[in-house]
């Protein structure tokens with residue numbers, strides 16, 4: 001009954017993020033390439049997310065986008081039982097996870113294709129990008 005699958009995707013008319021600046025670049029690159037890219041410091045090689053202008057490890061403002069492995073593990077989650085946006089009503093309850101990517105950064109997204117009773121910290125997951133436009137791909141995860 002709590003099974004998540006492709007048919008549980010919210011409809012296309014759901015509210016969508018309207019990111020700006022470096023966040024807009026993050027979502028656009030995901031839509032364009034089909035891969036989550038995160039910032040990597042050009043001086044100390046530290047990964048960072050969400051996007052920002054300076055490295056928290058060394059202070060450098062030199063960086064580039066770096067493709068991720070698209071894999072991680074569940075670090076935390078919440079289960080939503082009430083839909084603020086009616087577009088989500090048929091998906092209730094749904095799971096939002098914080099995933100620690102193999103690169104060490106944490107990324108938020110929906111977890112699909114899982115029984116809620118199977119949720120656990122450290123669950124291996126893979127990214128499923130949900131491309132909504134040329135400028136935006138939503139981030140979902142699925143067990144791997």
Ligand SMILES: [Zn+2]
Nearest residue numbers: 041044055058
């Ligand atoms: Zn650095």
